[in-house]
Amino acid sequence: SPPTGTSQPSTAGFGHDIWEIDPTELELFEELGRGQFGSVKRGKWRKNKSVAVKMMQQGMMNEDDFIDEAKTMKMLQHENLVQLYGVCSKQRPIYIVIEYMKHGSLLNYLKRQRGVILKKPNKLLDMCLQVCRAMKYLESQSFIHRDLAARNCLVGDNLVVKVGDFGLARYVLDDEYTSSSGTKFPIKWAPPEVLGYTRFSSKSDVWAFGVLMWEIFTGGDMPYGKIKNQEVVEQVVHHGKRLEKPQACPGEVYDIMMVCWEKDERNRPGFAVLENKLANLSDDDY
Numbered sequence: 001s002p003p004t005g006t007s008q009p010s011t012a013g014f015g016h017d018i019w020e021i022d023p024t025e026l027e028l029f030e031e032l033g034r035g036q037f038g039s040v041k042r043g044k045w046r047k048n049k050s051v052a053v054k055m056m057q058q059g060m061m062n063e064d065d066f067i068d069e070a071k072t073m074k075m076l077q078h079e080n081l082v083q084l085y086g087v088c089s090k091q092r093p094i095y096i097v098i099e100y101m102k103h104g105s106l107l108n109y110l111k112r113q114r115g116v117i118l119k120k121p122n123k124l125l126d127m128c129l130q131v132c133r134a135m136k137y138l139e140s141q142s143f144i145h146r147d148l149a150a151r152n153c154l155v156g157d158n159l160v161v162k163v164g165d166f167g168l169a170r171y172v173l174d175d176e177y178t179s180s181s182g183t184k185f186p187i188k189w190a191p192p193e194v195l196g197y198t199r200f201s202s203k204s205d206v207w208a209f210g211v212l213m214w215e216i217f218t219g220g221d222m223p224y225g226k227i228k229n230q231e232v233v234e235q236v237v238h239h240g241k242r243l244e245k246p247q248a249c250p251g252e253v254y255d256i257m258m259v260c261w262e263k264d265e266r267n268r269p270g271f272a273v274l275e276n277k278l279a280n281l282s283d284d285d286y
C-alpha cells in the first residue's frame with residue numbers, strides 16, 4: 001500500500017495525469033544497478049520519500065504501451081508488491097518511480113545471507129509465504145507476472161519481501177529476452193506450456209513460484225546448475241525431470257514445490273490454495 005501521506009502529485013486534477021510525477025520534485029543519488037531497461041538510481045521524492053528511479057534507456061522498452069499500462073499498475077497495491085508511485089513521461093528518458101527496497105534483490109540477499117538463513121527454515125518459509133500473498137493478490141486481479149524469480153523480488157525494512165517488476169516483461173523490446181528461444185528467456189522458470197506455446201497464465205506463474213521456493217531453500221542456487229537451457233527443456237518437458245529437494249527443505253515443503261511443477265497446468269493449485277498450504281506448515285513449527 002502507498003506510504004502514508006502520499007497525496008497524489010501536485011498536478012493531480014489539473015489536466016495532467018495522476019500518475020505523472022514532476023521530475024523537479026525528484027533528487028537522484030547513487031546507481032542501484034542496471035536492469036532490462038537501463039540504469040536504476042536511489043532517489044528522494046519531495047525531500048522525504050525514498051524512491052528508486054528507473055531511467056528508461058531509449059529503444060529498450062515499448063514506452064507508449066508501458067505509459068498506458070502504468071495507470072493499471074499504479075492501482076495494484078499490496079504490502080508484498082513493490083509499489084509503482086508514478087512516471088515522468090513528458091521527457092526522455094522516461095523515469096519510472098517506485099518504492100525503495102533497501103536490501104536489493106532477493107537473489108543477492110539469499111546469496112549474501114546463505115550461511116545464516118539456511119539454518120532458519122521458518123524464515124525461509126515466511127519468505128515463500130510473503131511472495132505467495134503478493135501472487136495471490138495479482139491472481140485475484142487477473143494480472144500475470146510473466147517473470148517471477150528471486151532476481152525479480154526485493155527485500156526491504158524488517159526483511160519484508162516484495163514482488164517487483166510485475167508485468168514488465170510485456171514491454172521489453174529485446175527479442176533475446178521475449179522469444180522463448182532467446183538467450184535471455186527465463187527457460188529454467190518456465191513450464192512446458194510456455195516453452196512449447198508461450199501460453200502464460202497465473203498457473204505458469206505458479207510453476208515459476210515453485211522454482212522461486214527452490215531458490216529460497218537453496219540460498220540462491222541456480223536451478224539445474226550448469227545444465228544448458230535447451231538441455232533443461234529436453235529433461236523437464238520430455239523426461240519429466242524436476243529440481244531435487246534442497247538439503248534445508250522439509251519434505252512437506254518440497255511436496256508443495258512438486259505440485260507447482262505438475263505438467264498439466266490444470267493440476268497445479270492456485271495461489272490461494274498455495275497460501276493455505278504454506279500457512280498451515282508455518283503454524284506447525286517444525
Ligand SMILES: CN(C)c1ccc2c(c1)CCN(c1cccc(-c3cc(Nc4ccc(C(=O)N5CCOCC5)cn4)c(=O)n(C)c3)c1CO)C2=O
Binds near residue numbers: 147
Ligand atoms: C522485465 N523485467 C522482469 C525486469 C525489468 C527491469 C528490472 C527487473 C526485471 C529486475 C531488475 N531491475 C533492477 C535493476 C536495478 C535495481 C533495481 C532496484 C533496486 C532496489 N534497491 C536496492 C537497494 C540496495 C542495493 C545494493 O546495492 N545493495 C548492496 C549492499 O547491500 C544491500 C543491497 C541494490 N538495490 C530497489 O529498491 N528497487 C525498487 C529496484 C531493480 C529492480 O527493479 C530492473 O530494473
